[in-house]
Amino acid sequence: MALLEVRELKKNFGETEVLKGISFDLNANEVLSIIGSSGSGKTTLLRCLNFLEHADHGCISVDGKRIYDAADPATRAPKAIHKNRTNFGLVFQSFNLFPQYSVLENLTLAAMLKAKESGEGKINKKELKEKLEQQGMELLTRIGLADKKDAYPCMLSGGQQQRVAIARALMLTPRILCFDEPTSALDPELTKEVLHVIKDLRAAGNTMIVVTHEMEFAKNASDKVIFMSKGVIEESGTPEELFGSPKSPVLRSFLMQ
Amino acid sequence: METFLSVSAKLAQGFGTTLALFFLTLLFAIPLGLLFACLARARFKPVRWLMRAFIYIIRGTPLLLQLMIVVYLPGIVFDHPLTKWEIFHQSTDLAYFCGALFAFVINYACYFSEIFRGGIENIPKGQYEACEVLGMSKSQAFFKVILLQVIRNIIAPMSNEVVTLVKDTALARTVSVVEIYFAASEILRLQFIIWPLFYTGAFYLAFSALVTLFFGIVEKKLSRYWR
Numbered sequence A: 001m002a003l004l005e006v007r008e009l010k011k012n013f014g015e016t017e018v019l020k021g022i023s024f025d026l027n028a029n030e031v032l033s034i035i036g037s038s039g040s041g042k043t044t045l046l047r048c049l050n051f052l053e054h055a056d057h058g059c060i061s062v063d064g065k066r067i068y069d070a071a072d073p074a075t076r077a078p079k080a081i082h083k084n085r086t087n088f089g090l091v092f093q094s095f096n097l098f099p100q101y102s103v104l105e106n107l108t109l110a111a112m113l114k115a116k117e118s119g120e121g122k123i124n125k126k127e128l129k130e131k132l133e134q135q136g137m138e139l140l141t142r143i144g145l146a147d148k149k150d151a152y153p154c155m156l157s158g159g160q161q162q163r164v165a166i167a168r169a170l171m172l173t174p175r176i177l178c179f180d181e182p183t184s185a186l187d188p189e190l191t192k193e194v195l196h197v198i199k200d201l202r203a204a205g206n207t208m209i210v211v212t213h214e215m216e217f218a219k220n221a222s223d224k225v226i227f228m229s230k231g232v233i234e235e236s237g238t239p240e241e242l243f244g245s246p247k248s249p250v251l252r253s254f255l256m257q
Numbered sequence B: 001m002e003t004f005l006s007v008s009a010k011l012a013q014g015f016g017t018t019l020a021l022f023f024l025t026l027l028f029a030i031p032l033g034l035l036f037a038c039l040a041r042a043r044f045k046p047v048r049w050l051m052r053a054f055i056y057i058i059r060g061t062p063l064l065l066q067l068m069i070v071v072y073l074p075g076i077v078f079d080h081p082l083t084k085w086e087i088f089h090q091s092t093d094l095a096y097f098c099g100a101l102f103a104f105v106i107n108y109a110c111y112f113s114e115i116f117r118g119g120i121e122n123i124p125k126g127q128y129e130a131c132e133v134l135g136m137s138k139s140q141a142f143f144k145v146i147l148l149q150v151i152r153n154i155i156a157p158m159s160n161e162v163v164t165l166v167k168d169t170a171l172a173r174t175v176s177v178v179e180i181y182f183a184a185s186e187i188l189r190l191q192f193i194i195w196p197l198f199y200t201g202a203f204y205l206a207f208s209a210l211v212t213l214f215f216g217i218v219e220k221k222l223s224r225y226w227r
C-alpha cells in the first residue's frame, strides 16, 4: 500500500478553480518530482497537503488512514489538522527562517514547543533541551553546517539558509517532506549544494515531494514525476517515461523550452 | 535677583509635571494603541472602519485643538466644567492635568496604533506559515516568533514619536497645566528674565537625547542579530 494517497483534490480561490481533481500515490522511501509551468497549481497542491490551504474536495490518506476528507468536518477541525500536520513537512522557496534565532535555535524551537505542549517539557526541561540540541547538531552535521550552529540566518548564504530550513523541517521527523521550488531563489552554484542535500536525503530513504524547475534533478533524482498543467495532472510516470517519451503535446512543448 | 538655584526651584514643579505627563501618556497610550491597532485590523468591517476613521481624524487635527476640546467642551457645551467634577476634589490643577493627559493619551494612542499596525503588517506572510507548518499554535507563533520582529520593526518610528512627545508636552500649558515651559515663561513675564527659557530648552534637549539613546540601545541589542 502506498504511504500517501491523494484522491480528487480540488481547490478554488473564489471563481478560479486552481486544482481540478488531483489524484496520485506515493510509496514510502520514494521521491516524487512535480513539474509544470508557473500558475499550474503546484504550490497550491503542496499547501493543501500541509494544510496551509484546506482543499474544497477530495481526501488525503497517509498509511491508509484518512487524515483529511473535505466532506468530513471532523478531519477539518483545527484540532485534527494540528495533530495530522506532523505527517508533512514543508520547505519554502524563500526559506522563512526565524531571523532572531540562531541556526540551532531555529531547529529546536518548534520541537521544544511541541514537547512542552505534550507535557514532556515539565518533566525535565534541561534534559529535553540537551536532547533536542543533540538531534539538531546531528542534522547540522549531515548538511555540513555544524560550524554555523550559532550563526544567525542573515549571516548565511541563500544555499546555507535553505539547508538549515531543510534541517528545521526534518527535526519534526515528518513522514513526507515537501519542497516548493527549493532552489529557485538561488544561483546555480548554491542550487547545487541544496540539491545535493536533497539527494542525500533520498539516499537515506526519506519520502519526498519536490516541486522543481530543475529538469536534471527531476530526471535523475526522482522515482516518479508528475507534470501539472492548469490544475490537472497532465501526465505522470517514471522519469524515463516522462522525459524519454512524453505523450501529451503540452508536456512535449513544456520540455522543449 | 534670580539665581540658578532659585530658578531651578521655581521650575522644579513644572519639571515634575512634564515628566508625569510624559510617562503617564506612554503608560496609557501604548496599551491603548495596541488595542486601537487590533481594532483597526478587525475582521468585522464596521469596527475596522470606525476605528480607522477615528484615527484619521485624530491624526489629521492639531493636538492643540484636541486639548482645548477635551478641557473646555464639558464646561461650555454641557455646563459641567472639568474643574467641578467630583473625582478631582476641587483641585483645578488636577482637573486640567487629567484633561490634558486624556487628550495626550488619545492622540498618542492613535499615532502609536498606526506604528503598531505597520509593524505587524510588515511581517512577511512566510513567517506565519513557517510557524504553522512547524506545528506551532497561533499564540506560540506570535509570542515566540512574530512579536520580537514587530518590536524591531517599530523601534525607529517609536523613537521619533516619543521624542515628539517630549516636546509636545509643552502644549499642555495652553490648558493651564503648569509644566516646565509654562513655569519658565512666567518668570519671563513677571521678572523679564529670559535665560530660564534656555534652561528649559536644555532640559528638552537632554530629555530627547536620553530617549534617543534608550531606543538606540534597544535597537542595537535587537539588530545585533538580524539585517
Ligand SMILES: Nc1ncnc2c1ncn2[C@@H]1O[C@H](COP(=O)(O)OP(=O)(O)O)[C@@H](O)[C@H]1O
Pocket (backbone or CB within 6 Å): A013, A018, A036, A037, A038, A039, A040, A041, A042, A043, A044, A045
Ligand atoms: N491565495 C490565492 N488567492 C487567489 N488565487 C490564488 C491564490 N494562490 C494561488 N492562486 C492562483 O492559483 C493559481 C495557481 O497558483 P500556484 O499554485 O501558485 O501555481 P504554481 O505554484 O504552479 O506556479 C495561480 O493562477 C494563482 O494566481
Ligand SMILES: [Mg+2]
Pocket (backbone or CB within 6 Å): A042, A043, A044, A181
Ligand atoms: Mg509555485
